[in-house]
Amino acid sequence: MVKEDILARYLAPLLRGDRGACRCVVEETMQSGIPANSVYLHLIWPVMAEIERLSRADRITSVQEHLATRINRTIVDQLQNKLPRRPARHKKVAVCCAREELQELGAQIIADLFESDGWEVRFLGGGLTNDDVFAFINEYAPDILFIYGTAPKQAPDVRRLIDRIRSVNAWPDLRIVVSGGLFNRAEGLWEEIGADGFAATAAEALQVAADESQVADPERRTVNRRKRRPQNAEQEVAGATA
Incomplete structure (x- = not known):
């Protein structure tokens, strides 16, 4: 487990944009015996979440957020080949971001960890339309579709994608899982949009x-159903993002 003092030591140079200092913290952490997957789970991910929180609260500048995100992605790229490799599970997962999602790091971390865990992985990233994702699902036929999103405005589009997949019903065993700040902040949203x-x-x-x-x-898998979120739904989602 990564200690909290290491998190603080990593966060400070991250916000300064000091790539070398960030690499030193990660290298020292791994030299102390902490494996790469623990660095992903207990250092990079929580610091990523903290950066997002600070940014949303206007406690850091856009420049600091961009610097931190890019350093984190560089670190993750360097650590990827150090992850353990478990035996193949003979299961497939497709990981994508919600449309217009600018923060791909969380999805990339999830994709890397799935691959480490023995899954066959396809990481689509962001910037794809629902048509693009739908066509890929039709071709690749994954066991799980993992959708990552951070912004409230993405919820309707994610719901439309899920509804379209369900309406075709060509993949009855496909499980759809969601993650990211969008779903963390709005309790129960993942159920409302029909994710598994x-x-x-x-x-x-x-x-x-x-x-x-x-x-x-079956009730949540029914497409075009009436939404159950209260009339103040927008306020709930907006409040969760504060």
């Missing part, structure tokens, strides 16, 4: 994937 599961963290993503009993009930 929700992961608040990268560690939970692997746990949810391993639990094959976690499938949306």
Whole structure:
């Protein structure tokens, strides 16, 4: 487990944009015996979440947020080949970001950890339309579609994608799991949009994937149903983002 003082030592140079100092903290952490997957789970991910929180609260500048995000992505790229490799599970997962999602790092971390855990992975990233994702699902036929999103405005588009997949019903065993700040801040949103599961963290993503009993009930899998969110839904989502 990564100690909290290491998190603080990493966050400070991250906000300064000091790439070398950040690399030193990560290298020292791994030299102390902490494996790469723990660095992903207990250093990079929580610091990523903290950067997002600080940015949303206007406690850091846009420049600091950009510097921190790019350093984190560089670190993750360097650590990827140091992750352990477990035996193949003969299961496939496609990981994508909600449309217009600018923060791909969380999805990239999840994709890397799935690959480390023995899954066959396709990481689509962001910037794709629902048509693009739908066509890929049709071709690749994954066991799980993992959707990552951070902004409230993305919820309707994610719902439309899920509804379209359900309406075709060509993949009745496909499980759809969501993650990211959008779903962390709006309790129950993942159920409302018809997903089969929700992961608040990268560690939970692997746990949810391993639990094959976690499938949306028929009521939540019904497309074009009336939304159950109260009339003040927008305020709830907006309040969760504060």
